[in-house]
Amino acid sequence: MIGWLAAPLPRPPEPMLSVLNTLTERLQLALEQAFPAAVGLLDPQLAAASKPEFGDFQANGALALAKSLRQPPRAVAEAIVARLADDPIVDALCLPPQIAGPGFINLTLRPQALVAQVAERLVDPRLGVPLEAAQAAVIVDFSSPNIAKEMHVGHLRSTIIGDCLARILEFRGQPVLRLNHVGDWGTQFGMLITHLKQVAPAALSTADAVDLGDLVVFYRQAKQRFDNDEAFQATARQEVVKLQGGDPLSLKAWGLLCDQSRREFEAIYKRLAIDIKERGESFYNPYLEAVLADLQTAGLLVRDDGAECVFLEGVSGKEGKPLPVIVRKSDGGYNYATTDLAAIRYRFAPPPAGDGARRLIYVTDAGQASHFAGVFQVARRAGWIPEGGRLEHVPFGLVQGEDGKKLKTRSGDTVRLKDLLDGAVERADADLRRRLAEEGRAESEEFIQQVASTVGLAAVKYADLSQNRTTNYQFSFDRMLALQGNTAPYLLYAVVRIAGIARKGGDLDSAGDGAPAEDGDGMPGRLTNAGELQFSEPQEWALVRHLLGFDAVIAEVEEELLPNRLCTYLFELSQVFNRFYDQVPVLKAPAEARGSRLALCRLTADTLKLGLGLLGIPTLERM
């Protein structure tokens, strides 16, 4: 008998990811039936088809099996397909499997199966993305500007990528703690306070005695003195020790400087809609001694040249000597490695003396890779990482100018983040006004500013996120604001087009929303169940197939932490939609097709809005 085929039918519609899983299970069973002797090394290798002509899924497993079975690949594939042909679950989902090329098995979903899934998506606000059971917190450590300095281009990628990853993890149901590990405690502070004591003591005792711009100048001066003046250097180092030791005057000066910087940071975060909790390096000050104590207990601490070090395993420096992580400087001060270790220790530790996290994600530039590798190793050897705890550095490349070099202003200074955002918004503004003039459109000043701001900031975010983060990123206002191509304006325009259909009489809100139809209301586009959805044009099917891929993309981004995968998906969705929009009428469609097309429009808009939202980009109704 065929007991292994016994399964409940009909099966409910499921999102694509589940279809993939279901088909993988059925293929696995077919493999085990066809080749019982080879159980253990059977893998269907089912994946999305690489080309539309191959259907929806392709199984590559037969090819791998052929060798070990010493059979021709096509014969292996035929044996698998013969089993699949008897499987009612597969048959309910797919057309008869096809063998192609050297031995690929191609699966094409039945139209009814696709329609059923569209119907399910239409009534699911999560668009098929499952909500994971809540577990312990995930900490995303990103942005991390320095107090007494303005945010600059170096903070751009961390801020945008970190925010996006946090949004995606949250959407999946993870409790996410977004932490801003601001630089508020290091040697830089000693430098600045020492310098201010001499040139502008008022700044240390009176709030806002100097503005942030001046503070940046003072900081630069202090840095210069620190690099060139040994006496100043010694004084500055002592200042750090005093601060870290809790000296009241130093603490007060420090507090004033922090408040001032914080307001500037908050303005940028508000503008970019970044939600982040400040928890600077200073927060971990009370835990630094415990770090040393733990390392001592673990037998890792070594005094070398007056400094307390942990020597790394498997990492040798010059002359083959192991590389140290310095946790206490010879002057008694702690440095960033100590703070980073204290942070890891605290974040994994159970409450109330810790965050009880199970996963830490650090979004910083790739240049810090070896620093984190070292710190992570020390944390592991110190025993601070709990069972199953994950510690990940998510690196990204440099922001470069169009000349391929590190982005600088014309005068060679670091580009301020505020200026960068202003630049994008100004260009979007000028572009919009020119377009309005050309088209003879009249819009309110409020509309223009709103659109310019949304488009400009979206362009900056999208350009960054749409590139694989591991490579350096070439910053170009012209490219990111281009109206065609893989850009934010192109995607936003697709959403606007759908909103236009709604304004012109398309009832998107009720199209396929599952609400009971009012008898005889004659409302076009109102569909209530899968049975009423119907598609005929290839452009419709292409859109259907693309829409159903959303859940798989989100799962992939969550796993790989690569937002550019989501960007590619959304760009392609926009392209497929624009083709549909161009070649298939919606509002002027025959009555029997109109509702289904409106439903596709609504699902496209919902998918784009949700996807862009996960990138941190709001959409517009008109632009």
Place this chain on the structure above:
RNA sequence: GGGGCUGUAGCUCAGCCGGAUAGAGCGACGGUUUCCUAAACCGUAGGUCGUGGGUUCGAGUCCCGCCAGCCCCGCCA
């Protein structure tokens, strides 16, 4: 010297556990608008995947060597 990242079309980049004829955008060239916003759509041209070996039924993808660029390598973060 050691370590890391990168090298794919003229330019900017994708390429998801190794899978079918390596993709996209821009730029170039040529088309499309009585019709829901042409910010669009359709088409053409363009590649020794840095290079030399190796593993494999199959390599842009994995391993080794080499070349080039960028970054890091004890008291900055």
